[in-house]
Amino acid sequence: MNNRTSYFYDPDVGNFHYGAGHPMKPHRLSLTHSLVLHYGLYKKMMVFKPYKASQHDMCRFHSEDYIDFLQKVSPNNMQGFTKSLNTFNVGDDCPVFPGLFEFCSRYTGASLQGATQLNHKICDIAINWAGGLHHAKKFEVRRKCCMLSFLPAELITFNCRVKKTKMISVFKASGFCYVNDIVISILELLKYHPRVLYIDIDIHHGDGVQEAFYLTDRVMTVSFHKYGNYFFPGTGDMYEVGAESGRYYCLNVPLRDGIDDQSYRQLFQPVIKQVVDFYQPTCIVLQCGADSLGCDRLGCFNLSIRGHGDCVEFVKSFKIPLLVLGGGGYTVRNVARCWTFETSLLLDESISDELPYSEYFEYFAPDFTLHPDVSTRIENQNSRPYLEQIRQTVFENLKMLNHAPSVQIHDVPSDVLSYERTDEPDPDERGGEENYTRPEAANEFYDGDHDNDKESDVEI
Template sequence: EGEGGAEGLPTLGPVLLLGPRRMSAGSTSGLHVSSSAGKRRVCYFHDADHMGSYYYGPGHPMKPHRLQMTHNLILAYSLYKKMDVYRPHLATEYEMLGFHSPEYVDFLRRVTPENQHEHEFARQLQRFTVGDDCPVFDGLYDYCRLYSGGSIDGAQKLNAGLADVAINWSGGLHHAKRTEASGFCYVNDIVLGILQLLRYHARVLYLDIDVHHGDGVEEAFYTTDRVMTVSFHKYGDYFFPGTGDVKDVGVKSGKYYSVNVPLRDGINDESYSRIFLPVMQKVMEVYQPSALCVQCGADSLSGDRLGCFNLSARGHADCLKHMLSYNLPTLVLGGGGYTVRNVARCWTLETATILNEDLSEELPWNDYYEYYGPDFSLKVTPSAAMENLNTRQYLESVKQQVFDSLRMLQGAPGIQMEKVPHDIETVTPEGDPDARPPSDSREHPAEHYD
């Protein structure tokens, strides 16, 4: 994986070829933990005109409408006043080729519900695994460009030092592979965002708290030490996508830089915290990243249509709160989440967590108020009847296996960073039209004939 990106755009090829240069294991350079972050500069990306209107089809569990519900609740709580709000640009084909193959991107650009059964596309549907889980729907290509653009824009804001945290709740589609769609995901905006971060940062940590394994992101960076991927997820019982065993640790230069924490049904806040905190503290101590990317899939909440965990919204947000305490540039993305009222509750609470704002449990009036009945509360309450199959012994065993893998690392890897090229969207400011031009200004050769 990782070859064939567009010339000039950071692709996985160069990422994988960069050799490691070790730092001393005891070094804590760049790692600062704080219990209170103070005033964060936060930027937020959403297109209210289009994002909520995309439709996967009747009966499909993925509903982009949840993003409009989230945005509306953020507006109702007046959180928008405390952050910079942007409409994301549509990611270009050139940007998507940073990870995806030209054939796949071209297919997404040209296929429509009307032509998908024509001979030209029928075979490609199977080749690129587009069909039932990942249907062709109206506006598919622009949908991919829109959510991917938000993640790229967020990473660029962080790189430029214009924000401490960038939020794109429409992103986080972690299953997409280089040449195929998977698990409701078409373009892997996370990989595209991390590739942007790698232009400025030697090491990026990716954390995934979706109930499903973050297989697409792990696969993209499986052979490099530039990105450490950490995923907490349900594993076993043929649960999708079927990957993410604790023994899957990476290969070649990336060996031991993939961390998987497989969990069982019914995990609650207490059990999740018991394994999350020590694992992430050890990861941060060993890897010492200079930037974070956090995928906040809300299908790990209690009561999700496709999930099997038993977390409250507060327990979910506490994971993000812990990562923010390291005070590193952080790209925060959405992901799964199929009980739409709980998705909106969770991501609104996490937006407030990023902003260090306390919200009233009683929901303010908003355009989707009736969705939140009968309690009309911000809380997502765990089920008292759901059995937690994650025993203390099991969690301790998983933790020890993860720690054993991390002990194999000889300290944080380093690379020789080179001059960073200008971003594609960078615009050079024009000079003052009334000012005298510099004496060395270029002259057209046709101006001076003998």
Template sequence: MRSKDKISYFYDGDVGSVYFGPNHPMKPHRLCMTHHLVLAYGLHSKMEVYRPHKAYPVELAQFHSADYVEFLNRITPDTQNLFPNNLGEDCPVFDNLFEFCQIYAGGTIGKISLVNMLVHVEVSNSLANKDLVADAARRLNNKLCDIAINWAGGLHHAKKCAASGFCYINDLVLGILELLKYHPRVLYIDIDVHHGDGVEEAFYFTDRVMTVSFHKYGDKFFPGTGDMKDTGERDGRFYSINVPLKDGIDDGSFTRLFKTIISKVVETYLPGAIVLQCGADSLAGDRLGCFNLSIDGAILLVTGGGGYTKENVARCWALETGVLLDTELPNEIPDNDYIKYFAPDYSLKLPGGHIVPPDFYIPDFDEDEQNPDERVNQHTQDKHIQRDDEYYEGDHDNDNHTDDA
């Protein structure tokens, strides 16, 4: 990475409190675990930490249809029978669904106002008193940071008028649209095990966005798209690159492939901004060498994505935060509110293994023993506890969120 990169990090504790339903692989609780590892390693002291704004419906409608946004805004578990509902089993209706979408999308696209500046961040009086951009894409556009991190984002399957693959709002497309206001070319890189179909589809006919997706490919593997022959159409012809991978590719092979392709893409395409979707369901162990690229002159937006083994997602994104900060993290995980999840060895790095996991991770233990109604009620109460202090070092970010595990 470049020296002295200024990094902004976005997190809202509410995003980890939503519950997709019994036995659903998606556990937003992983975001709380990731954040507490970031705090435990002291990485927050090396970044500017922000709580993202909640994206307005009009912002979401910059890509999604207004009718679809209104549908998400109005539907609830109690009213879903009143609406034509084509969300499907993988995209259930749950409490606070729209707020969840607003938070993770807001962290990626931005809002024209300075939001809560948190502990360990020094702000001059002149900066604090100005109306400035605070969220990822807009903060990058206004040159307030070089790298922006939003681990809650990266939901790359959502389409213009439909939810897909656990994704309701495509924050990546919205973030890229924001970046295109200031940059003639944006490079999108996706290392999730699943093809980044929603982002590719949105920019399939333009040369202003180049999409590169590394993924497992097959008719029986979701979403079933991402053939090497799919390269874009019309003005976008040859601006979509798909790299289908086989089960069992190891770290070294992936890193060599990634570096070879991306270095040539960056050299040829010369993007003004790079969006990197870091789905944690694609790789095993320490595979962070892929970040060691020369991206001088380009800003970088980093998001999360897939990942259904919560403790490994937290390990992965904490490690990647450290890489972005050029900080080597000790392998022994420091004490934190979720330390028990990393037993028995409490190690940050895991031994290498098969990179591509099953399409759905089903836990070996019952994650849903507790009464869902009681859990939701507790989450509602948690939202009103220490809202201004949730990022402080040593703070207990909704201890009762361990109910999700």
């Protein structure tokens, strides 16, 4: 019997624009959805125009001051928010653009609705390709002579080499991410699920999610990512394992440049199988950042679209309730290919390598296929001894988990969304102009030849 799959898509989420030359392009979501439609995959899913997250929803993780700032700031008034822009790290990587809060509300609401549907067993798999923004933080600690900058403030006191440590809690945007929809969704899942497993296959370390759950055993975080040579965000060493109740419930798999399908698979599958066997999660959240593909504009791995999809298919094989989210990915045509292919895998549907004609067909020139060669000339620097060292360290850490943590009987908090409402809109409704404000970009999402997704953009 096929899994019941819910798919969340806001028809306007792809119209937001970070600004000229910025690598993060929400337009990739429009390309992805177009392929999902023209392959006919929508017929196999429950399709929802998602809920918009409120300020209250976002403040379940972020501070009221930060969310209030996101709602008020705009390109027209940002000169009056100079101090807040600096405090909250909003500027270059995380620019102020028209509709910023609306964008956050839409992608966060979709992830939150997916979590709520999983809680109520409305679906077995929930998909929100707009979500997965894993870098947004609750706070950052600035300190003197402290070796572990990634740790929450509560832990810094016993990890400093000197007693006098200056600590400042800062609620912040980071790495193109403003609101951490993943953390907010996991908090919703924890109302019903005693153990949630978070898996991250973005090329960048899932630092915001790790930091949020570093002290608890209710959530286990597992991140496969590039580490070293000052690669952003600079965290994710294999010896970052959690602390207090969360010790050994944080697992990092640091990788080097050029890892290919075979090397990744030989590490990913045994590690995830061991984690599932030891931790026994009742729900899984999978972040599918597509910047781990070869030829990504900001990446340095050599995964193919099939290799990336193998990870999704393997996680699905455990038949555990699954929330699937997007993430990074900066060569938009390949992001759309990847997430469309992974949608088909989640539905157990085979689709043709020949792309169907759509309004975005020319984006996929010159091959117009689902699985082009995305390999680069980057050498695989992940030697067998290095991968074996990682595997052994990870397995040793897993042995430190004595049992899957349990949760005492408790009253379940009220849901963000009610599924007993009689005024629930038609799940297939796409919405009209009267239902929402349509964001309009100042251009066609690109700013001249220098800002196009071209093979020449990739440094190899």
